[in-house]
Amino acid sequence: MGRRFVIRRASPTRKILDSSSPVRFPADSALPDPYDGLVEDAGDEPLCATTALGATLLVEDVPWGVVTLDSLDPRAFDSVDLEIFEAFLGVAAATVRAAGWIHRLEERLARRQKIAVSHSTQSGPGKSSPKALKCCRSSHGSRELSPHPTCLF
DSSP, X not given: OOOOOOOOTTSHHHHHHHOXXXXXXXXXXXXXXXXXXXXXXXXXXXXXXOEEEEEEEEETTEEEEEXXXXXXXXXXXXXXXXXXXXXXXXXXXXXXXXXXXXXXXXXXXXXXHHHHHXXXXXXXXXXXXXXXXXXXXXXXXXXXXEEETTOOO
């Protein structure tokens, strides 16, 4: 759902964050469910989950969020393999990390494009634009820097 909740002292979210492994909440749990009432039933009363399974999503060993599974069936998570659930959490954490890397690369590219545009407008008509230097191997095997027209950086 991507919602934000206040983390109260006696809440399922706090219990999940305080645990190093997935936490199952039975149907008769006394803890208030922050999701109760968020999904409306076809009838007059909103749906209330009866059981839940949750775990902290760690990204680079820092809590990034909480993943919860809720069900109206009180036995829905009895047969869930916790190792598979933890593997799913690992994939979710890797996805968050990858999205962060992509975002940072896009920002870096945008900055470099601004620099390239700035350099091309500064050169103006009749002036030569700066060319990037590329490390090339000469015919006798030594390395040297030479202008390369296709490289900007």
